[in-house]
Amino acid sequence: MKNEVELRDIVGRAKNKDLKALSQLYEEFFDRIFRYILFRVRRREEAEDLAGQTFLRMMERIDTFSWRGVGFSAWLFRIAHNLVVDWFRGDHVIAEPSDLAQSDCDPEDLIVADESLREALKALAFLNETQRQVILLRLIGGLSCKQTAEMLSLSEANVRTTQHRALKKIRDILRVKIDV
């Protein structure tokens, strides 16, 4: 992951329509954006498509980006989030937690061997929207607590509390399942 100084330099060049800088941004963020979208829409092809669209939109709007507000990562994830929201509005239905195994994004396909990991993935579906967002942005998107707070328009304390509650909820779900 690039540090802040390097990222500022790359973004600065990308704003001047430097192809190399645009390529560097793609390499830096594509996989994280893809995973974030994948765990939201749970369809690999759709996730790849939306991730591609995220970068196209970024390229079109990078002129409007400034470092005064949110950081670049948060700004980019917000683009991805808005695309996902639009995708849901377009008559797309998210797979039910129980149907996750039949969805396009089958845990077996995701090269996830560990049983508990597979369960964690299923448990994400039981979280409310804010909790899921916080967990995905922090643990999958790799955003800091501050960046997550900026993106979701929450306070940092709120983000910390939400992620704590989300993990506790997952633990409770898993415990119940184990008990059963």
Added chain:
Amino acid sequence: MYEITRLDKEIDKIIAGKNPETSGPLIQIAENIACLNKISPDKNERESIKQAYLTKAAEQIQTEQTVGTVLIRKTFRQTWFNVRRLAAASLIFLMMSSSTVYAANGSMPDSWLYPIKRTTENARLSIAGSETKTNLELIYAKRRLAEAKFLAKNKPALLDSHIDEVLAATKTLKEHTPRSASEAKSIKNVLKEVTELSITSEKKTPKLKKSKITPNVPDPSHGANEETLNKAKIDPVNKNGKQPKETKTSPSSRSR
């Protein structure tokens, strides 16, 4: 609260790829979820998306550059057109004004160009230095004299109105101290000719002379008595040396 903060710090370590310092079920779950980062997009698909993205970016850059170039060219063309138009207009104006001034230089008092000639002369006098001014005044006095001679020969009716101009032009000459003998001679000749011309003019139009020696009409505002005012009013020759068609008298003088 402590647990929330500690969990957040441990999650930061997990994200950075480091091992957490403490363990527990929540940290274990966080580690498990973070393991989902092993999931990657299909390599070929990732590459094709990248190519599409970069191609689109290159196209956009190309379009922006083209639009920018076209805009610059258009602006330059427009500016150049305006400059040319302005230059042409200025040239025409300059040509017209210079040719008008040139034409006006040789005009006589009966010409419509004569006011332009006088305006140009006044403008030149106003910007001239003291030495040049003397020369110009001498030149202009000669011009007035030549104009007066022309009028005396060709249009004597207009001479009366022009003689004041000649006198005004020569008046300043009298105040000058000549710098050379030739200049003094030149001024003397001009003044002499003006005097002769005045005499000739007076002989031709005696009213002119009379008007010039007629005392000015007293200003009623300065407390002149009524008798003096009436005398001035019934004077058959006015200031310009012309006979008034009808002399109006005040009701008070009629009653007398």
